[in-house]
Amino acid sequence: MKTIADYLRTQAAALTAMADADNLKGDYADELAENSRGLGRKLDLAEERYREVQGHLSSWSDELEEFQKKADKALRDAKEAQRVIDSHARDQDDKRAPDKKDRDKSFEPTEEDPVLKHAKEDLEDARKRLDAAEGDYRERASHFASRIRSSIDDDMKDSFWNEIKGWVADAEWLGKIADWASSAATIVGIVAMFFPAIGVIALALTAVVAVIHITQAATGNGSWFDVVMDLGALKMARNGIKAAKAIKALQQSSRKTAADLAKDGATARSAQANAGARKTAARKSRKRGGTSSRNRERARARRLRLEGENRAAGKKASNEIRDSEMPQITAQEKAGVLGDAQVAKQVKDIKKWRDAYPDHTGLADNARQAERHKDALQGSWIVSTGLDATDKSADYATDDAYSRVKDRMTAPVPGTSQW
Incomplete structure (x- = not known):
């Protein structure tokens, strides 16, 4: 602080001399x-603050050293007194150990040894001296803290933004939370490959890390490189989630389309099978002359029943597809979607209905889109994992050069201030 104060005084004098120069027109x-002149006055204020605080700290340092000496002396005396007490206790224990024939005899204590008594008094005195030194230390610490607060309560005021930057700089726990959340997100992300439902936890942890890193970078207490890495990881995670949702939507669409096709096909086949009977029934239901109304009603009922059978056949075929079990997958197919068994089954189901109706362009297009989204899912995970692995291991591979590069990307967001 003394060096800074001297430097500020030199710079303030140089600025004043520059302002008073008369050779510029x-x-x-x-x-x-x-x-x-304005900057020189501000530097004078800063120099005065540094000089006064340096004086207070220098005086406090001298007094603190004296308190430490008193405490050290009390500790040495206490240890010596305790050594005498412990030694006397061992001697007493030896005297109390009776021979076999005297085991039942009670031990009669003698008058307290003057040496032991003096050692106990010395121990108590050392404790009192330590308590006194500690009390004096706390009183003087409060005194110098008050002096320092008074010295920095001057016309040089920090802005609200500077207060925030200072708070973030002192909040070391933010960095610890970010490190913990980052490690947890990595572990949860790997587990989510096999239990996709917890993938949202990994996403939430990554978001927490990103918010902390943005806060630190914006206040000049962290690197924007970390922010870029976090946003990249969030982007990849979002892409993976979107790809998984798209595959699910395509699977539902393909199954619905296949069910509709099965319904139309079954209905048509059933209609073709009873076409003659329906025509005969329709003809009889319209026939007049020599045909009773009762016979016409029976023929009409038969036609309606046959038509109902056709619809039922179509509905049955549709329901069989809608309610059918998802296809079983192989280990290779599961690995192809990074362990997400549900997505693997959905992709296979899409391809199954494409193969069942090869002439349907919609089902073929769904299969192509599903394959594209599966590639996006794989790519997102590979990039995200690569970023995470690089960030966590680069320092070991580069002898901390990676951290030095990140440090060069540290710059606070500017705010309003006197400076």
Whole structure:
């Protein structure tokens, strides 16, 4: 602080000399002189603060050293007194150990040894001296803290943004939370390959890390490189979730389309099978002359029943597809979607209905889109995992050069201030 104060005093004097120089002419010279004087006054304020605080700390350092000496002396005396007490206790234990024939005899204590008594008094005195030194230490610490607060309560005020930056700089727990959440997100992300339902936890943890890193970077207490890495990981996670949702939607669409096709096909086949009977029944239901109304009603009922059978056949075929079990997958197929068995089954189901109706362009298009989304899911995971692995291991491979590169990308968001 003394070095900084000396440097500020030198710079303030240089600015004042610049402002008072008379060998510059023109509007720019007046502007330069005015700004130099203003900055010089601010540096004077800063120099005064540093100089006063340095004086307080120097005085406190001298007193603190004396308190430490008193505490050390009390500790040495206490240890010596305790050594005498322990030694006397061992001697007493040896005296109390009776021979076999005297085991039942009670031990009669003698008058307290003057050496032991003096050692106990010395121990108590050492404790009192330590308590006194500690009390004096706390009183003087409070005194110098008050002096320092008074010295920094000057006309040089920090902005609200500077207060925030200072708070973040002191909040070391933020960095610890970010490190913990980052490690947890990596572990949960790997587990989510086999239990996709917890993937949202990994996403939430990554978001927490991103928010902390953005806060630290914006206040100049962290690297924007970390923010870029976090946003990249969030982007990849979002792409993976979108791809999985798209595959699910395509699977539902393909199954619905296949069910509709099965319904139309079954209905048509049933209709073709009873076409003659329906025509005969329709003809009889319309026939007049020599045909009773009762016979016509029976023929009409038969036609309606046959038509109902056709519809029922179509509905049955549709329901069989809608309610059919998802296809079984192989270990290779599961690995192809990074362990997400549900997505693997959905992709296979889409391809199953495409193969069942090869002439249907919609089902073929669904299969192509599903394959594309599966590739996106794989790519997102590979990139996200690569970013995470690089961030966590690069320092070991580069002898901390990776961290030095990140440190060069540290810059706070500017705010309003006197400086």
